[in-house]
Amino acid sequence: MSQMDLPPYATPGQRLWHYTFKVICGLIFFFLIAPILVIIPLSFNALDFFTFTPGMLAFDPEAYSLKHYRDFFNSPDWQQALANSIRIAPSATILSVVLGTLAAVGLSQDHVPFRRTIMAILISPMIVPLIISAAGMYFFYARIGLQGTYLGVVLAHAALGIPFVIITVTATLVGFDRSLTRASASLGAGLLRTFFKVQMPLILPGVISGGLFAFITSFDEVVVVLFVGSANQKTLPWQMFIGLREQISPTILAVATVLVAVSILLLTVVELLRRRSERLRGLSPG
Amino acid sequence: MTEATRTGQMLAADGTPLKRSLQRALRAQKLRALMLIAPLLLFIMVTFVAPIADMLFRSVENQIVSDTLPRSAQAIRDWDHNSGEPPSEDVLAAFTIDMIAAVERKQHTRLGTRLNYEQNGLSSLFRKTGRGVGDIGETYRDQFAALDPAWTDPGTWIALFADPSWQADHDAWEAARTAARSAGRSFAEPVPPFRLKDGMAGVLPETADAYLDFARAVQGGRNGDPAARAPWPPVYLALYRDLTAVGVGRIATLDEAAQALLDPAHYAVRGFERADLAALYAGIDRAWSQPDVWATIQTFSARYTPGYFLTAVDLKQTPDGITSQPADQKIYIMLFERTLVMSLTIMGACVLLGYPIAFLLANLPMRSSNLLLILVLLPFWTSLLVRTSAWKVLLQQQGVINDILVWIGIVDNAGRLILINNQTGTIIAMTHILLPFMILPLYSVMKTIPPSYVRAAKSLGATNWTAFWRVYFPQSVPGIGAGCILVFILAIGYYITPELVGGTSGTFISNRIAYHISSSLNWGLAAALGTILLGVVLALYWTYDRLVGIDKVNLG
Structure with a gap:
């Protein structure tokens, strides 16, 4: 029996509190989820309004349209932004994943000198306020000629994604059975072979979910790209930010809906990977 | 009895003492871990930590004043801002050379913007002064020209101040350019970097310094040729100041051509009509006759400043110490x-x-x-x-x-x-x-x-x-x-x-x-x-x- 079930001997007061608590939780869940879900129907609005028109509330098919989606797919501005996002995020992700996984494997060994300090430095891009990272990168990258280039944006985004890779891969390595690598070595496999054939398949779920975190970090990031990039590198979030700040157009709702779909997809993959990884390492029975 | 018990040491399979063998293995392990971490650490250092450090440095950096106005920053150090008077003629002369060089390099507006953070109105003052500073020294240029028209000839100045080896380089450069042009080829070779003649700085210190800056500024900006331009009027101001201060004996150490040019000028400057620098600056803008602007320049001529941090906590650095910002600027x-x-x-x-x-x-x-x-x-x-x-x-x-x-x-x-x-x-x-x-x-x-x-x-x-x-x-x-x-x-x-x-x-x-x-x-x-x-x-x-x-x- 779970903690949350009401015992049969509960008093009316306890019963009342039990249901009140569930209602409160329901309301908080509603607060968490409703704002994200509400933009989905709004994005199909046939008119340029940001609220439900009477026609929409009456489920009149006339009141719904794919107009804003057409705007999104036909506007050169949005298409350029989409192309840039698709170009920048994967490059940054690959860079973060390769460097981050190597370092996480290094950090998980015994006897690493200055482990705590190194860890603190590697995680710091996640902690330092984005505006400060953006300001510093803007000044410094301008000095070394990286400001306003794709390379500059990719390097900056890779730096921001690295903490996520480090955290997820380190977490997978915690339950890693070291005798497996020893067994592999004793059977004659070299370091590289052991890494790719024994260690990598086991930590792969962590690596992939770290990569997805790094991807979404770059894909969603706007502050750094605003400063380090120039108009040629504008990404989807950049275009959304400008749109929201200047004149808000309902096309943004269509873009937002597409992005929500992307998030749901990524979340599903991460959840499946996490469960698989926990099962593989025997951490969870479920 | 085994080997190990006899020597009192445990031995590894290959015969080395076990302790050393373990230590070696441990060191190899540490090294391997660090090798794995190093690329990322380096990456983060370059792409993330260095930019942040660079930004931290910017919060105290203030080189723009002393870089743009090097002579003035030096000269104004001893001026007392509480005297109620603008600084002396020496400071004004130094400021004139600094300003004209900054105008040639188009840096005076940046400096004006920087100082405007500390005192409102300085941005437009520097813009205005940038337009007027080129006329300061014209009185002297005209008087030198009246004495000997050679003074307005760029060649005279080159002969007087340029190092003979530079003159040779320059002649070679010019010949190459003429050859290229007559052959119809384009010629983008820069003018060889100007070098000052030895000994001139000892005789005519301010002029040599001003002329050197002139030559560099002309070369730096649009890749101009200093041998093709007469110096700025403020350089004549420096020449006047040097000639009134130098003794005949110093001029006698120079070569004959220089003596022939400088001796009559040295004699004539005593009769020159003097230009009142303070009045000229007041003519450009009244603000220059007040001590405030000069005090601001003096206060912010240091290479590092706590000024930005003070502003960030609603304080303000003034010539008289740290005070609180006016109420409408406390944000x-x-x-x-x-x-x-x-x-x-x-x-x-x-x-x-x-x-x-x-x-x-x-x-x-x-x-x-x-x-x-x-x-x-x-x-x-x-x-x-x-x-x-x-x-x-x-x-x-x-x-x-x-x-x-x-x-x-x-x-x-x-x-x-x-x-x-x-x-x-x-x-x-x-x-x-x-x-x-x-x-x-x-x-x-x-x-x-x-x-x-x-x-x-x-x-x-x-x-x-x-x-x-x-x-x-x-x-x-x-x-x-x-x-x-x-x-x-x-x-x-x-x-x-x-x-x-x-x-x-x-x-x-x-x-x-x-x-x-x-x-x-x-x-x-x-x-x-x-x-x-x-x-x-x-x-x-x-x-x-x-x-x-x-x-x-x-x-x-």
Whole structure:
């Protein structure tokens, strides 16, 4: 029996509190989820309004349209932004994943000198306020000629994604059975072979979910790209930010809906990977 | 008896003492770990840590004044700003050379912008003075020209000041250019860098210095040829000043051609009509006859300044020490306070909303809690801009929330609530955005609290409330601490959401930093504000690391 079930001997007061608590939780869940879900129907609005028109509330098919989606797919501005996002995020992700996984494997060994300090430095891009990272990168990258280039944006985004890779891969390595690598070595496999054939398949779920975190970090990031990039590198979030700040157009709702779909997809993959990884390492029975 | 027991040492299979063999293995292991970490550490150092360090340096850096006005910064050091008088003729002469060189290099407007942060009106003053400074010294140029027309010939100056080897290089360069032009080829070779003749700086120090700067500025800007241009009028001012100060004996150390040129001039300058520099500057702008502007230049001529940090805490560096900013310019302390108070409010709201959810998730059976966890993780994975735009749409006066309130009848149509572009908007939207960061650490702590403790308390007669408050809650405090620090760290540096839904009253210090970087271009102040913010965040980060361990952040 779970903690949350009401015992049969509960008093009316306890019963009342039990249901009140569930209602409160329901309301908080509603607060968490409703704002994200509400933009989905709004994005199909046939008119340029940001609220439900009477026609929409009456489920009149006339009141719904794919107009804003057409705007999104036909506007050169949005298409350029989409192309840039698709170009920048994967490059940054690959860079973060390769460097981050190597370092996480290094950090998980015994006897690493200055482990705590190194860890603190590697995680710091996640902690330092984005505006400060953006300001510093803007000044410094301008000095070394990286400001306003794709390379500059990719390097900056890779730096921001690295903490996520480090955290997820380190977490997978915690339950890693070291005798497996020893067994592999004793059977004659070299370091590289052991890494790719024994260690990598086991930590792969962590690596992939770290990569997805790094991807979404770059894909969603706007502050750094605003400063380090120039108009040629504008990404989807950049275009959304400008749109929201200047004149808000309902096309943004269509873009937002597409992005929500992307998030749901990524979340599903991460959840499946996490469960698989926990099962593989025997951490969870479920 | 074995080998090992005889020597008292344990030996490894290959015969080396076991201790040394182990040490070697350990060292190899450490080295391997570091080799794996090194590429990333290097990468982060270059792409992230170096930029931050560069920004920290900018918050105290002030080289622009001493770089643009090197002579004036030196000369004005001993001037007493309390005398009520503008500085002496020497300072004005030094300033004239500095200014004309800055104008040639187009740096005087940047300097004006920099000094304008400290005293309003200096930007336009420097622009105006930049246009007028080229005339200072004209009186002397005309008088030298009247004495000997050769003084306006660029060749005279080259012969007098340029090193003979440079003149030879220059002749070769010119010949190459003529050859290229007559052959119809384009010629982009730069003029060889100017070199000063030895000994001139000892005889005519100010003129040599001014002419050297002239030659470099002419070469630097549009790749001009100093041999093709007569010097700026202010160089004649320097020549006049040198010739009135130098003795005949010094001129006699120069070569004959120079003596033939300088001797009559040295004799004639005593009869020259003097130009009153103070009056000339007052003619350009009245401000130059007041000590204020000079005092500002003097105060900020140091290479490093605490000025930006003082501005960031509403103080001000004046020639007479540190004072408080005028009341209408005190905005930064207020902004820091607002950032803190709003971040604390958001943090509090997150605890209030996050605690019940985490409690529910931790106490439900695995299957249902995993399902509900998705509801927490979905916002976490949704783009920040999507969530901010959702709130922007919902909170508008013609938006969904106001529509619902009007429909229910809580507010009437005329009295629609203003929920956006103020503090309310920022707090609602940011609480929503940061709530998962509170729930996840709380949940991971609560999952580890054994349910048997609460059951034990109840079986000993505790009411539900007592069991929760005395037994369960204290065990969840580490989760609250971790969540609070995480939410607070993230909230205090937020930029996007306050910028989009905060209007003017709901913005944070980050928005001010962004404003100074991209709009007002006061980068030093942006860096100082950023450094203070970074200091606060790093202190919290350190606390978090001590309390929770940074590698234990739960990402769901």
